[in-house]
Amino acid sequence: xxxxxxxxxxxxxxxxxxxxxxxxxxxxxxxxxxxxxxxxxxxxxxxxxxxxxxxxxxxxxxxxxxxxxxxxxxxxxxxxxxxxxxxxxxxxxxxxxxxxxxxxxxxxxxxxxxxxxxxxxxxxxxxxxxxxxxxxxxxxxxxxxxxxxxxxxxxxxxxxxxxxxxxxxxxxxxxxxxxxxxxxxxxxxxxxxxxxxxxxxxxxxxxxxxxxxxxxxxxxxxxxxxxxxxxxxxxxxxxxxxxxxxxxxxxxxxxxxxxxxxxxxxxxxxxxxxxxxxxxxxxxxxxxxxxxxxxxxxxxxxxxxxxxxxxxxxxxxxxxxxxxxxxxxxxxxxxxxxxxxxxxxxxxxxxxxxxxxxxxxxxxxxxxxxxxxxxxxxxxxxxxxxxxxxxxxxxxxxxxxxxxxxxxxxxxxxxxxxxxxxxxxxxxxxxxxxxxxxxxxxxxxxxxxxxxxxxxxxxxxxxxxxxxxxxxxxxxxxxxxxxxxxxxxxxxxxxxxxxxxxxxxxxxxxxxxxxxxxxxxxxxxxxxxxxxxxxxxxxxxxxxxxxxxxxxxxxxxxxxxxxxxxxxxxxxxxxxxxxxxxxxxxxxxxxxxxxxxxxxxxxxxxxxxxxxxxxxxxxxxxxxxxxxxxxxxxxxxxxxxxxxxxxxxxxxxxxxxxxx
Numbered sequence: 001x002x003x004x005x006x007x008x009x010x011x012x013x014x015x016x017x018x019x020x021x022x023x024x025x026x027x028x029x030x031x032x033x034x035x036x037x038x039x040x041x042x043x044x045x046x047x048x049x050x051x052x053x054x055x056x057x058x059x060x061x062x063x064x065x066x067x068x069x070x071x072x073x074x075x076x077x078x079x080x081x082x083x084x085x086x087x088x089x090x091x092x093x094x095x096x097x098x099x100x101x102x103x104x105x106x107x108x109x110x111x112x113x114x115x116x117x118x119x120x121x122x123x124x125x126x127x128x129x130x131x132x133x134x135x136x137x138x139x140x141x142x143x144x145x146x147x148x149x150x151x152x153x154x155x156x157x158x159x160x161x162x163x164x165x166x167x168x169x170x171x172x173x174x175x176x177x178x179x180x181x182x183x184x185x186x187x188x189x190x191x192x193x194x195x196x197x198x199x200x201x202x203x204x205x206x207x208x209x210x211x212x213x214x215x216x217x218x219x220x221x222x223x224x225x226x227x228x229x230x231x232x233x234x235x236x237x238x239x240x241x242x243x244x245x246x247x248x249x250x251x252x253x254x255x256x257x258x259x260x261x262x263x264x265x266x267x268x269x270x271x272x273x274x275x276x277x278x279x280x281x282x283x284x285x286x287x288x289x290x291x292x293x294x295x296x297x298x299x300x301x302x303x304x305x306x307x308x309x310x311x312x313x314x315x316x317x318x319x320x321x322x323x324x325x326x327x328x329x330x331x332x333x334x335x336x337x338x339x340x341x342x343x344x345x346x347x348x349x350x351x352x353x354x355x356x357x358x359x360x361x362x363x364x365x366x367x368x369x370x371x372x373x374x375x376x377x378x379x380x381x382x383x384x385x386x387x388x389x390x391x392x393x394x395x396x397x398x399x400x401x402x403x404x405x406x407x408x409x410x411x412x413x414x415x416x417x418x419x420x421x422x423x424x425x426x427x428x429x430x431x432x433x434x435x436x437x438x439x440x441x442x443x444x445x446x447x448x449x450x451x452x453x454x455x456x457x458x459x460x461x462x463x464x465x466x467x468x469x470x471x472x473x474x475x476x477x478x479x480x481x482x483x484x485x486x487x488x489x490x491x492x493x494x495x496x497x498x499x500x501x502x503x504x505x506x507x508x509x510x511x512x513x514x515x516x517x518x519x520x521x522x523x524x525x526x527x528x529x530x531x532x533x534x535x536x537x538x539x540x541x542x543x544x545x546x547x548x549x550x551x552x553x554x555x556x557x558x559x560x561x562x563x564x565x566x567x568x569x570x571x572x573x574x575x576x577x578x579x580x581x582x583x584x585x586x587x588x589x590x591x592x593x594x595x596x597x598x599x600x601x602x603x604x605x606x607x608x609x610x611x612x613x614x615x616x617x618x619x620x621x622x623x624x625x626x627x628x629x630x631x632x633x634x635x636x637x638x639x640x641x642x643x644x645x646x647x648x649x650x651x652x653x654x655x656x657x658x659x660x
Contacts, residue, residue, distance in 0.1 A: 004045055008052050011042040015058040019151055020244055055127055056156035069205070069444065069494060070141035073132035075120060076164060077223045080137060081298050082281065082305040088260050091282065094304045095256035098284060101293055101301070101620065103636050107285040109233045110262050111250040113305050114218055115276040116170030117199045119143070121153065121219070123163040128155050133202070136439060136514070137298065146202050149211035154244040161226040165245065167219035171198040172275050175214040193344040194276050216275075219245040232285045252285060263306050270308060279307040291604045294620035298515075301620055310371035312381060313346075315339040317366050320351065320395040324403045326430035326508050328418040332357060332397065334368075334380060341372055349378040353415045354397045361385070365392035401426070422560075428462060429455055431508045435463040439514050440506030441498055444491040445484065453477045463506065464564045466492060467571035500527060500577040503568070507561075511551045519543060520552070527565060527575035531556045542590075587658040588614035591627040594642070597635030601652055610659065622647065630655055 015038055021029050039058060046053045053059070085091050098106055120140070122130040131147025133140035147153060150169065157163070171179070176194040183190055191197035201213035222228070222236045230236050240247050253259045259282055270277050284290050284302040293301040319335040332351040339346055349370050351357050360383060362368070367387040368380050401408055401419035403426030410417050419427065432451055436443040443466070454460045459473055469492065475485035504527075505517035512520070523541050524530045530552075538549035555561050569575055593611050595604055595618060602610070607630060608618045622629060622641045629635075629642040630650045642649060650658070 001049070004049050005052050008042065008045050008049065009054065011038055011045070012054045012057050015039060015042065016056065016154075016156070019058060020154070056154075058155075069490065070143060070203070072135075072139050073130060073142040074139045075132070075137070075223075078137050079118060079120060079134045079140070079166065079223075080295060080300055082303055083299045084279075084305050084307050086307050086309075088263075091260055091263070091304070091306060092256060094282070095259075098293065098302065102289055104289075106289060108253045108256070108259055109237075109250055109283045109285045110253055110259060111220060111281050111283075112248055112266065112273075112277040113279040113281050113307075114168040114170050114248070115193075115195045115278045116168040116217075117195070117202055119147065119167055119169055119202075119217075120223055121147065121165050121167065123157055123159070123165075126156050126158065126160045128153070141203065143202055145207040146204060146210040149207060150215045150217055152216050152246045157243040157245075159225075159239075159243050163225050163243075164223040165219050165240065166221040166223050167217045167245075169198055169202055169215055169217050170194065170275050171201070171213070171215060174274065179213065217246060218248040220247065220250075220281075231287055233283055233287065234285055236287075253282075259306075267308050277308075279305050281305050292620075294618065296620075311341055312369050312371045313339045313341045314367060314369055314384065315346075317362065317364055317368055317380075320357075320362075320364055322398060322402055324401060324419055324424065324426035324430065326427055326434050327510055328420055328424065328427050330398065330401065330408060330417045330419060332395070334362070336370070336378075339370070341370060341378065344372070344378075346370065346372075346378045349380050351380065354410075354417060355415050357395060363388075363392040363394055365389075403427075425455075429460075432460055432463055432466070434508050435506040436466070436495075437506075439502075441495045441502055443488075443495045445488045446491065450474075450477070450480070450488070462564050464567035464571065467496070467568065467573060496571070496573045498574060500525075500575060503527070503573060503575070504530070507555070507564075509552055509555045511548045516544060516548055521577040525577050527569070531562070531565070588616035591616045592625055593618050594620070594622050594626050594629045594638055595632075596629060596638040597632030599630070599632040599652060607655075614659070 015035070018028070018030055018035055018038075021027050042057070043059050046057065046059055083094075085094060095106075118134040120132050120134075121128060122132075128148065129144075130142060131144045131153075132142055135141060148155060153167075171194040173194060176191070176197055179197055180190050191200065197213075198215060201210050201215055204210045219240050222230065222239065225239075230239060234250075234252055237247055237250055251262070253262065259280075263280055266277075266280055282304050284293065290300070290302040295301060316337045317334045318337060320332055321335055322330050322332050324330055331353070334349045334351055336347055336349060351362065356362075360380060362380060362383055367384040369382050369384065370378055371381050372378055397408070397417050399408060400406065401421065401424060404419065404421050404424040406419055406421040406424065408417050408419055421427075429452065432455070433448050435441055436446045436451070446466070451460065454469070454474070454477065457473065457477070459465060459469060469489070471485045471489050474480055474488055475482055499521065501514070501518040501521035504521055505512065505514045519541050520530060520538070524533060524537075533553075535549045535553050538544050538552060539546065556565075565575075588611060593616055595607055599607060611618055619626070622638050622645065624645060626642065626645075626647050628648050628650050629639060630652075631639050631642075632652070639649065
């Protein structure tokens with residue numbers, strides 16, 4: 001037993017080292033055959049002595065039994081997104097905003113923006129205990145079993161303090177091509193691009209499938225480190241490397257001019273990389289300066305993404321089709337001769353509206369240049385008019401809705417043609433598709449094709465009908481079966497527990513996006529309270545404007561919509577908010593604070609947590625909407641601006657009195 005324990009420990013350590021050399025450093029020290037021989041020996045020993053298996057054994061990467069569903073994972077630190085810039089002037093503007101707020105010089109760190117799926121890895125006592133997707137930034141999906149199959153992710157690290165790091169899971173270009181070749185061979189779905197393939201692979205309920213996909217990761221940020229003394233992003237990268245994480249190329253720029261020069265270099269370099277990038281990320285290096293700059297609702301003020309110019313390709317418009325959206329908007333789209341652009345095979349491109357077609361003089365049969373706007377949405381850039389033959393055809397928007405045959409109208413001040421028939425089947429169908437989407441009720445397995453089949457059977461006339469579907473009705477659809485039907489019914493049942501914000505967003509109320517739905521749900525706490533609320537109640541919420549307030553009041557004034565909500569409630573769908581707005585301290589509730597200078601008794605994070613915990617909010621800049629400025633030592637221009645605007649200035653003593 002003692003000899004076996006020593007051998008298992010030695011093999012585990014050797015294989016972990018060789019994994020790091022191969023998958024992180026790309027510098028293998030032994031042949032594949034030698035590695036496989038050692039791994040096989042370890043597997044045999046572990047099968048004989050299962051009680052001696054090390055928690056970070058490389059054999060733990062093969063994947064376990066399939067999951068029935070992913071559980072939610074709440075992030076300790078919100079996973080923010082980035083504001084984008086598309087030209088040098090926008091980078092200069094970002095630099096000016098940073099310098100004006102800091103009133104000092106600043107250095108930036110540049111790193112490639114990987115086109116993948118963002119995740120957080122959590123370590124306790126040196127061991128990987130959880131991997132989670134970004135989700136909505138507040139909560140994601142627990143994909144720990146799948147994360148452990150990625151060989152460049154260390155299962156154990158030297159650091160023993162609690163640690164959370166953020167990285168981007170991606171699929172290398174060559175691996176993507178091989179994966180699609182294999183999918184084609186077995187008759188599986190073909191992935192549009194490496195990012196979709198990576199996301200689909202990581203979100204497999206069967207970890208054994210994920211283990212067969214050659215996923216990789218670059219770790220780029222420390223989200224949380226217990227007792228951290230790291231002062232710069234550059235130091236953070238060193239810490240990550242020292243703990244065995246795979247990090248991407250990065251460099252410190254002394255000025256925005258250096259940043260701009262590097263953006264041009266990487267624009268040319270991107271094609272030669274073995275993985276997809278769609279830009280560079282520019283971050284303030286000094287972490288104390290980041291604290292001062294703060295964050296907005298969804299993005300930090302201390303970072304920005306510079307997006308590369310989109311790749312362009314030539315193709316031919318075979319036809320122009322129209323589709324009816326969930327709000328009745330009738331949108332034209334071009335059917336194209338398939339062409340590969342920025343890693344995706346493109347067969348359709350949006351044409352937005354009638355004015356867009358007319359302004360660009362787009363005709364059926366035209367040779368056109370297309371790109372992916374923001375490297376995401378296929379779009380026509382221009383027509384190659386010199387290639388016209390005279391056989392091209394002009395396109396005209398329909399005078400009647402292609403789904404319900406009702407007359408279409410174009411409202412004054414709008415560029416969009418609409419079907420205003422609320423009973424239009426196309427609008428209803430799009431509304432149901434929106435309702436089940438990930439950011440709404442997130443009903444796994446109930447995709448567009450399945451919804452269309454169920455609707456064709458007359459079983460889906462509105463979103464409430466989803467919760468009255470029977471297993472047999474789904475099972476008997478073409479291409480479905482017992483297991484698929486079971487999974488969908490379970491997913492529908494699980495979705496009943498979603499937060500009120502998800503439901504409110506899922507209802508598809510005009511102008512109410514996911515953020516607006518969350519703010520409203522938090523303020524009122526229940527669907528009953530929302531349905532009884534008046535325009536004046538909604539307009540009191542920050543970021544809810546006149547038109548949004550009108551829209552939600554109008555929605556619940558209609559008997560049809562009230563009936564849908566009542567049927568959802570009767571089916572057991574949750575109508576309460578788990579994040580109901582806190583009662584708070586009346587001195588803080590709904591008040592806006594700005595922090596400036598150095599506080600003696602609190603860090604900025606501690607002060608911000610106190611304010612938000614009592615119902616207030618913290619912003620990074622002083623304006624007429626600011627209620628209080630909490631000023632510490634060496635407070636600068638923010639204090640001066642507050643005084644000029646007559647805003648209340650708080651010392652730490654006054655701040656503590658307000659908490660009583």
